[in-house]
Amino acid sequence: MAEPGDRxxxxxxxxxxxxxxxxxxxxxxxxxxxxxxxxxxxLVNDIFRAVHTLKGLAGLFGANLISTLSHELEELLDDLRLGKVPLSADVLVTLFKSVELYSHLLQAEKEGGDAPSKEVDALVSLIRRATGSSNSPSPFGQYELDPGLLAVLTEYEEHRLRTNIAQGLSLYRLRVVFSLTTIDQALDELKSLAKPMG
Amino acid sequence: MRAFVRAVLEEGSEPVEVQEASSGFDALRLLPRGAYDLVITDINMPDINGLELLRFVRQGPQHRDTAVLVISTMSSDRDRDRALALGADAFLPKPFSSQALQEAIAKCLELRSGAGGAA
Incomplete structure (x- = not known):
C-alpha cells in the first residue's frame, strides 16, 4: 500500500x-x-454509485478487501439496476450484511488490526450466488417498436422500458420535428405536455 | 471528465484543437460546423445518449472519416456491442487511466486512417 500521508x-x-x-x-x-x-x-442507482465510489477510493488507498467487496457488490447492483436480478429478501439481507462488513473493514484499516478476510470471502460467495441473469422473455414483441429506436437504447434504458411495460404503463409514439437551435427547450415543453398522459 | 479528456488530448505530441460540448444536443449543434477527426462521447448524457449521437455521426456523409470513441461508466457488454455495431471505433469503460485513453484515441485514429480517412 502506498503512503498517501496521514491527512x-x-x-x-x-x-x-x-x-x-x-x-x-x-x-x-x-x-x-x-x-x-x-x-x-x-435509489438503486444511488446505491450503485456509492459502491462504485467506495471501490475507487479503496483502490486509491490500497484498501484491498474493501475494494474486493465493492467490486463484487457493484456486479450485483448492476444486475439489480438492469432487472437481471430481482430485489428479493435474500438480496436485501446480503446488501445489509455488506454495509455491516464495510464498517468492520474500515475499523480494521483504521486500527491496523486483523482484517476480517474470512468474512469477506463468505460474503463474496453469497453475493456471487445472488448475481446472475434471469433471461426473461422480451416483452417488446407485442409492440410495433422501431428497431432503429431499440438499437440506440442503452442497456439501462432498455431495462426501464421493459419495467414500464411490465408495470402496464402505456406506450405512445410521438412524431415531432424540432429546430436544433431550440430543441432543448422544445423537448422540455413536450415532456411537460406528455407527462400527465403517463 | 471533460477536463480530464481535454488535458489528455492536449498532452499529446501533436497540437490538437479541442471543442467541448456540454450535452448531446450541444454536440449535434457543433458537428455541422466542421470536419472532426475524432468525437469522444460518454454513453450517458443529460439529453440524448451517446449511441444516438454516434448514429447521427455515422449517418452524416460529412463525418464519414470521423473516428468515434464511446466512454461509459458501466462496463456493459451490451452497450459496448451496440456501440461497435453502430460504428464506434472503440469503447472504453470508466474508470480509465490517461494512458488507456491515449491508447484508445490512437487506436480510433489509426483505424480511421487505415480506412482511408483524413485523421
Missing amino acids: AREEFFSETQEIVEGLGRDLLALDAAQQANRSDPD
Whole structure:
C-alpha cells in the first residue's frame, strides 16, 4: 500500500464512513419501498454509485478487501439496476450484511488490526450466488417498436422500458420535428405536455 | 471528465484543437460546423445518449472519416456491442487511466486512417 500521508488517510476514512452510513440509509429506504411493493430505480442507482465510489477510493488507498467487496457488490447492483436480478429478501439481507462488513473493514484499516478476510470471502460467495441473469422473455414483441429506436437504447434504458411495460404503463409514439437551435427547450415543453398522459 | 479528456488530448505530441460540448444536443449543434477527426462521447448524457449521437455521426456523409470513441461508466457488454455495431471505433469503460485513453484515441485514429480517412 502506498503512503498517501496521514491527512489524506483521515479524509479517506471520513469520506468512506460517510458513504457507508448513506448506504445504510438508502438500504433502509429500499427495504421500505420493497415492502410497499414499489420499485425505486433512482435509489438503486444511488446505491450503485456509492459502491462504485467506495471501490475507487479503496483502490486509491490500497484498501484491498474493501475494494474486493465493492467490486463484487457493484456486479450485483448492476444486475439489480438492469432487472437481471430481482430485489428479493435474500438480496436485501446480503446488501445489509455488506454495509455491516464495510464498517468492520474500515475499523480494521483504521486500527491496523486483523482484517476480517474470512468474512469477506463468505460474503463474496453469497453475493456471487445472488448475481446472475434471469433471461426473461422480451416483452417488446407485442409492440410495433422501431428497431432503429431499440438499437440506440442503452442497456439501462432498455431495462426501464421493459419495467414500464411490465408495470402496464402505456406506450405512445410521438412524431415531432424540432429546430436544433431550440430543441432543448422544445423537448422540455413536450415532456411537460406528455407527462400527465403517463 | 471533460477536463480530464481535454488535458489528455492536449498532452499529446501533436497540437490538437479541442471543442467541448456540454450535452448531446450541444454536440449535434457543433458537428455541422466542421470536419472532426475524432468525437469522444460518454454513453450517458443529460439529453440524448451517446449511441444516438454516434448514429447521427455515422449517418452524416460529412463525418464519414470521423473516428468515434464511446466512454461509459458501466462496463456493459451490451452497450459496448451496440456501440461497435453502430460504428464506434472503440469503447472504453470508466474508470480509465490517461494512458488507456491515449491508447484508445490512437487506436480510433489509426483505424480511421487505415480506412482511408483524413485523421
